[in-house]
Amino acid sequence: ATFIKNDLRLLKRAKRARMAVYMGIGAIFYGMIFLPSEEILGSGFLFFGYLFSTGGFLFMFGSFVPSWDSQYYPLMMTQNIEYKEYLNSKWTLMIIGTVISTFLASFIYSFFGTNAVYAVLAGAFYNIGVNGYLTLWAGAYTKSPIDLNSSANAFGDKKAFNAKTVLVGIPQMLLPVLVYFFTSQYYDHLTGCLAVAILGTVGLLLKPIAFNLILKAYKTEKYSTLEAYKTN
DSSP states (O other), rough: HHHHHHHHHHHHOOOOHHHHHHHHHTTTTTHHHHHHHHHHHHHHHHHHHHHHHHHHHHHHHHTTTTTTGTTTHHHHHHHHHHHHHHHHHHHHHHHHHHHHHHHHHHHGGGGGOHHHHHHHHHHHIIIIIIHHHHHHHTTTTOOOOOTTTTTHHHHOOOOGGGGHHHHHIIIIHHHHHHHHHHHHHSHHHHHHHHHHHHHHHHHHTTTTHHHHHHHHHHHHHHHHHHHHHTTT
C-alpha cells in the first residue's frame, strides 16, 4: 500500500508521469484508427488496435519501471525493502490502469457492436495476464533515467530500446494478434477472442512463477541499473 500511494503521488505531481497517464487515455481511442480500414488491413490489425486500447497505460508506465524511481533508486536499495513488494505494487498499479481503460474502451466501442466489445475484453485479459509481466520484466533492462519534472522525451532515450526489450515486443503484440487471426480464420471472431482471453487467464494463474522470474531479472540487473542511474 505504501508503494502504491507513492506511485499515485508520482502520477499526480510529476509532469513526466502525468504524460504517461494522458498517453494511456489517448490510447483508448487507438482502435478507431483501424476501424475505417478493416476491409483493407484485415481483422488482425483491428484486433491489435483493440489490444492497445486497453494496454496504453500499462505500456507507458510499466516500460519505465524502475526508471520512475531513478532519482532516488540508490537510496531505495539501501533500505529494508522487499523487491517483490516493490514490483508487485507497480504491477498492481498497471492492472488498475488497465481495468479502468477496459471499462472506458468497452463503453466507447459498444457503439460499434458486440464484436468490438469482445475484442476489447480479450485484449484486456491478455494485457493483465501476460503483458503486465512482460512489460515489468522488460523494465529490468531499460536503465533509462527519467527527469520527472520534464514532459519531453515521453518515450525515454535510446537506452530504453535494446535487443531484450525489442524481443519482448514479439509476445506482447505479435503473439495475441496471430492467435486471434488464425483462430478466427478457422472458426469465428468470438472464438478468436476467447483464445486470446484464455492465454491471459492462464497467465494470471501462473503469476507466482512469472514473478519469480521477474524478481530474478531485477536482482541480476540491480548493480548495472544503479550504475546507469548514477551517471545521470
